[in-house]
Each structure stands twice: as structure tokens, then as C-alpha cells.
Amino acid sequence: MDQSTxxxxxxxxxxxxxxxxxxxDHPVPLLPDVAWFTREQAAEGIHGVRHNARVSLLADLLAQHLGLDDDHRAALRLAAAVHDCRRHDDQTDPEHGQRAAHWLARHHQVVTASFGLHLPAEAVTAARFAISVHNVDYTTFSPAQREVYARAPQLTDLLKAADCLDRYRLPLDRWWPDRTRLRVDVPAWMYGVAFDLMLASEQARxxxxxxxxxxxxxxxxxxHLP
Structure with a gap:
């Protein structure tokens, strides 16, 4: 991000x-550790620490709105906080979701402890499933991806929606949120929240x-209202 953009x-x-x-002020975003990213520059990029943290906050708001139970809410926050941490770059990188899911499988104890989360194994597994297909369009799911999605459909839908809400950080309006690509009915008020959350946090940085x-x-x- 730069000032002109x-x-x-x-x-x-x-x-x-x-x-x-x-x-x-009670939704608390989870900030991933810089060391969890593939390289230091990625942690600062448009898919870096602040993006993942904002998505975790937006995901938590969606979870509250839909009344998710504590374990599913925590699993969603976990997935959102690390969903992009294993990107190789800020381009398409089609394997980054699966890469992050495999990384979480190996490091979930350190990650959950860092976040102060206490999750049953099945909740961590659901988070991994959601992460692994979060960047794949529903219409292009392979048979294997459809099987993964079927094992955590709600978490996947909510992670995709929260991730989409933070697209206002991108420098072309045609890249901004497209609700027709979602399977979650995002409440109208969340679009303004997402825009201002991004704008204020990026300006502060x-x-x-x-x-x-x-x-x-x-x-x-x-x-606060503007």
C-alpha cells in the first residue's frame, strides 16, 4: 500500500x-506472527499481517451475526488469521490455500497457543479444510475440492465472505467485493465497516x-459512527 493508492x-x-x-469494540482480531509468512516482505504486502487480521475481525462479526457456537467461531477466526500466511507472492498463487492448510496441520499447536485459543481437534481440521479452498472459485472446484468443501461448508463460506470484504484495499474498483460470488448473505452494514476498517488501519500503518x-x-x- 502507498499513500496515492x-x-x-x-x-x-x-x-x-x-x-x-x-x-x-469487543471483536478482537488475531494478528499472525510475521515469522509465519513465507518471507518478511509478504508479511507487509497486501495479503500480509493486516489483511489476515482484518479478515479475522470481519469473520468474527459474521460469526456473531449468524450465531455460531464458540468452537465454530474460534475455528473461523483461526482460519481467517492465517489463510494467506503461506503465499509466495501477491499474485494469483493458486496453491497458497492448500499450502497454508498443510502448514497449519504441522504448526497448529504453536498457532493456537499464540492466539490463546483452545480448540478440539475437529475444529482445527475444519479450519484447515476452509483454508485449503478459500481461494478457489466455487464453480471451479475439482472433485477433491468439492469433497473438502462438503466437510466444512459453513466455515468455508464465511471465510470466503470475510476475505472478500477486505478487497477494498485493492487499487481497482473492479476488484472490490462481488457479492454474487458468495454463498453468504452478508448484512449491508458490513460493507461500510470493512471499508473504514481497511482505510483507517492502512493509513495508520x-x-x-x-x-x-x-x-x-x-x-x-x-x-464510532463517522
Missing amino acids: LSWIGANRPTETARTVAVP LDGATHHEAIAAGRHTIS
Whole structure:
């Protein structure tokens, strides 16, 4: 992210993102460790620490909205927080979902301990399934991917939706959220929350904030009406 791109995004705010609600300050995003990324530059990129943290917050809001139980909510937060951590670059990288799922299988004890999460094995497995196909369009699922999806359909749908909501960070409006590609009815108010969360956290980072401070700035922004 650079200042000119962020300024353009802010100046071209879609009408759908007019914010009508303030989000209580209790949703706590999970920030992945920089060391979990394939390289240091990836942690700073558009699929890096802040993106994964914002997606975890947005996923948690969706989980609350739909009334998920504690284990499924925690599994969704876990999946969202690390879904892009094994990308090789910021391009398509079609294998990154499966790569991240395999990585989580090997490192889930360290990851969940770092986040303070206590999850049964089946919840971690569901998170892995969701991660492995989060970047694949439903219409292009292979038979094996359809089988994976069938084992964690709700978590996959919610992870895809939360990931999609953070696409306002991308520098072309044709890359912004397309709700027709989702299988979740995202409440209208979340689009404005997602836009302002991204805008405030990315501006804070450009102003010199740490990843944690930048996400905190985003949380503060969405907890108040503009």
C-alpha cells in the first residue's frame, strides 16, 4: 500500500459503504506472527499481517451475526488469521490455500497457543479444510475440492465472505467485493465497516504505526459512527 493508492480508494468510496452502525469494540482480531509468512516482505504486502487480521475481525462479526457456537467461531477466526500466511507472492498463487492448510496441520499447536485459543481437534481440521479452498472459485472446484468443501461448508463460506470484504484495499474498483460470488448473505452494514476498517488501519500503518497499532486504529474507527 502507498499513500496515492490509499487516497484514491478513499476518494472513490462506493455508495454501498456508507456506514450506518458503530461496531462495539469487543471483536478482537488475531494478528499472525510475521515469522509465519513465507518471507518478511509478504508479511507487509497486501495479503500480509493486516489483511489476515482484518479478515479475522470481519469473520468474527459474521460469526456473531449468524450465531455460531464458540468452537465454530474460534475455528473461523483461526482460519481467517492465517489463510494467506503461506503465499509466495501477491499474485494469483493458486496453491497458497492448500499450502497454508498443510502448514497449519504441522504448526497448529504453536498457532493456537499464540492466539490463546483452545480448540478440539475437529475444529482445527475444519479450519484447515476452509483454508485449503478459500481461494478457489466455487464453480471451479475439482472433485477433491468439492469433497473438502462438503466437510466444512459453513466455515468455508464465511471465510470466503470475510476475505472478500477486505478487497477494498485493492487499487481497482473492479476488484472490490462481488457479492454474487458468495454463498453468504452478508448484512449491508458490513460493507461500510470493512471499508473504514481497511482505510483507517492502512493509513495508520503509512503514518508509522506497528501492525498491532494499525489494526487498533481501525477498530477504534469502526466503533464510532463517522
